[in-house]
Amino acid sequence: MRTEIRIAGFGGQGVVLAGLLLGEAAIRDGKQAVQTQSYGPESRGGAARSEILISDEKIDYPKVIEADILVALSQEAFDKFRPAVRKGGTIIIDRDLVNAEADKVHSAPFTKMADNLGKKVVANSVMLGYLVASTEVISAESMQAVIREKVPKHTIDINLQAYDEGIEFWRQEK
């Protein structure tokens, strides 16, 4: 089965890194994965997105056709990519950054939670915790191991804490 994930927001939110970590974790789970990215020339502020495909088989087309999972971290991203979500697909938003109106979505205050931990930039780790817990698209253990391996050394603890809070938030809300 081919699972298509799109994470979209703006530069600086860790959208590309989150995609990389998801792909890496999928490989660790013994699956095939492809991650692609798209961003503007500016390193912060411009639109950014990352697409991750996970499958048990070799992946031919490396881009999202119809997203099974959309993570929208900006209003612009939500408005742009909402129509490209498969019917019955999962939408996850940062509730303080996106107004999804009457849409049926999963939402959590990723950025605010990260801010409360003292580091806004770990919002992507909160989101990954929430994503992994709510969709079970990859194993929580692989995700945790990959975060430990890939984030800058001095931020491992806070990233793991952020990740756990994302998982916990999903459990509470469920």
Next chain:
Amino acid sequence: MDPDQYNRVVKAIGKRELFAQGDEAYAYGALLAGCRFFAGYPITPATETAEVMSELLPRVGGTHIQMEDEIASMGAIIGASLAGVKSMTVTSGPGFSLMQENIGYACMVEAPCVVVDVQRSGPSTGQPTEPSQGDIMQARWGSHGDYEIIALAPNSVQESLELTIECFNLSEKYRNPVFLMTDGEVGHMREGIILPDYGEYEINEREKPQRRPQEYVPFLPEEGKVPRIANFGCGYHTYLTGLTHKPDGLPATDDAGIHTQLVTRLCEKISEDTDKLTKVEELYLDDAEAAVVCYGITSRAALYAVKILRSRGKKVGYLRLITIWPFPEMVLRSLGAQVKRILVPEMNLGQLFHKVKEAVGHDTEVNKLSRIGGVMHSPQDIIEALKN
């Protein structure tokens, strides 16, 4: 390369199984092929390769120089190569344009070297972060005069690594610049890759002259059409010039015969080996009535589309060119004799399309399917185009 060198490379990379970008894979492939000199100038979407080289080359006894521009980068790798070190540079369209003059020089003095072009949307500075296949004809004709080039196009990260090794092997064998024509999509795409084990892949080393220094004629091939030019600093005297030169290397610029002989040999050493150099991937072609002819990242959409069409009973085949230059004309000619229709999807306004059309003749309908602006074809685009 000996096992120690191999182990040093693998140790520098860190592990043999990675989730890596195309841009990283070009660097890994180069190191595994024995590249020990890199000169380049940062440019999106190729910079990551230079970053990896700057970090890893010193750890395996190599040299990385960030140059002042791409003209100098090309000059530096030619110089390093002539001193006997396998050399590479990486760039994107704007830098590739600047390199063209020195690429011609490398062809003329027969300096083996590898240029990776991570194509982005042009002309000029265009769309820096967006992929394209707009440099395909520039790769063939970007420098002035008559010359031949070898160019390969990968469509995955694993293949990026393998074809970079192949680029080095071919550049050493033919003593010519070899291009890896990749793009921003493959360059920034991440996939699982496995580094080949020692002995699992071939490495060509440069042939040294067999004649003694006194009998040495640098541009007179000892056999075939590729001369064994001595590396600088090993006891042989070699005069190199971009001017038309006699077999002894000295300029002779007003003799039609000498020029004709030299330039014909430079071209024929590659064109006569087209069959040997041709690498293609052929799928679903046996009973095909129509075919998609593609290369690079576009092939990933094409294959997906062809599989869907096959599942609907449509007799559609897939031909992917891995070798772009020299153009595999014979493969296209026989495809043209078989199918009624060929679709050529490219991320440009139709470049290799013209070569395909020329090769297959008038009895086969050849259509192009262009996408520019940085968005790759969707499988649906290709399915629609084949429907009509």
